[in-house]
Amino acid sequence: MQKILQICERHSLAKPIFSENSLYCMKFGPVGELLKKFLCHEWLHANVISSEIGVFPHYVSRSDAGHTIHDLKEAYEYVRNLNSGQLPFGVVVETPNLCADKYFEKQQHILDESEKYFYPKKCTFLKTFMFVAPSKATHFYYQWQRHRKMWWRKFSACPSRFVLSDVQNNEKNQSVHIQANFPWGSQNVETLSYWTTADQDLAIRTVFEAKDGRKKVTPHIVESTLSVERAVFTFLCDAYDETAFAGLPREVMRFHRKLAPFKLSFSASASSSSAGEELNQLAVYLTKQTRDSGISTLLLPDLVKKSLESQFVRNDELGIPYTAVLNDTSLKNGIITLRNRDTTLKEQVHISKLREYMEKILKNY
Known part of the structure; x- marks a missing residue:
């Protein structure tokens, strides 16, 4: 990990900023900013531009908005009307400078020194909400898991590093993590959830009604969430390699050509x-x-x-x-x-x- 941090600082890729013995944020230098921009572009391309269904971006400037279903009412109504009320469709949200403590539950309980660099307190989150007819939602959820796993693998120097975790069930939703396996352990890099608006109050359920053919239904929701900072640092760790040249080790960052600054x-x-x-x-x-x-x-x-x-x-x-x-x-x-x-x-x-x-x-x- 120290070698990765050294090469990142040497070439102005990224530098961790600590406050009160915890990672406050990941500061990106000029080269790191390019890496971040290309990563966000590829995420938008995969989830919006090349999507088989209509998916539309919704940007928020407040750090306390855009990450719950209540914050999506206005965007949802617009996209639903644009799509003639027919499911499926989706909304992607970028939420900058969000306090990540409640999302990164491990923040206060990290034991491994290498793990802390994946858990900054301030993050920009990229979220996708896919609204799907109840009869097709389960199949869509499994397809979405594969789609997101393959996205990570496509840009990885070691594609087999990225795997799906076991499914976690609770009363309100079902979730699964995309994990990156490193020598120091596994990191959750993206969370995918499947849930409904059935447990919301009547006013919310009415707002989110849409059409499945001629029927009016309350859509099921497939949601995915990733942190830009964690994604960038994951690909920094993934790209780092040491190769022998003339009998001596040489450091190489094997960025995918689409992500390379x-x-x-x-x-x-x-x-x-x-x-x-x-x-x-x-x-x-x-x-x-x-x-x-x-x-x-x-x-x-x-x-x-x-x-x-x-x-x-x-x-x-x-x-x-x-x-x-x-x-x-x-x-x-x-x-x-x-x-x-x-x-x-x-x-x-x-x-x-x-x-x-x-x-x-x-x-x-």
Whole structure:
């Protein structure tokens, strides 16, 4: 865990902020903010943009709103009307700066030193409420469990790490956790619940009535909740790896290319200062091209001042999936070498095809 925290602080990914011997919040640096933004984007894409049913976002600015069924009445009525009153449909809610004590019941009872970094007091929660006809709700709940588990696995460097817990039943709902298994133990990273509005008062039940075909029914609700801070730190721990290189261990952050703060970086080696200046100008031109295509690209001023190996080490620690390597030959024939972080294999690409090639790579999951 200390190695993970050190690499996070060294490269401005994340830093835990403590208050009175407990974790108050997880502070993200410039690189960590990019990781967080990409993670939230992929969550929104999976739950809203690519959803098979109509799901709509509902954002709240107050930290004490948006996390109970009572707070959803206005959003629910709008989405229901937009959907002609027909089930199923859903609402996703982002609740920033929420005090997480009541959600993270382990906060005051953590024994393992490594666990505390998953339980900050201040969190941003991402919640999904799916409103489903009673006759189809159980089947939908099991499908939703699989959907959410596969989402975590899709972005993991070790997909088998993410599993479903045993189902927990009580009088009001049924719940299951998605867990991440680490060497120090298992962490609950998302909670999925299944419940109804039947136990609410008549006024609430009337508000939430909808149609299942021609029948009026009170929908059953499939809810999922995750903390952005916990999700980001989970993927930081998941991505960390040590690999042997030339007989020595090398730290690598194996971020999925969709989550990686930077998708591409440039490295160069030049035989002279004049060639170095030309390579730097070429890198600036190519960086503008890739950024114009929406590809997060890192270009640093020490492009030709550091050895290629030291640049590879830094890029691997930053979790950058691809490094474009420029040299004197690139100025003559336009051929650059694209290095893959995970395999360290290199392939040749013409500079005129780099943007198109990167777009194809990043388009696929």
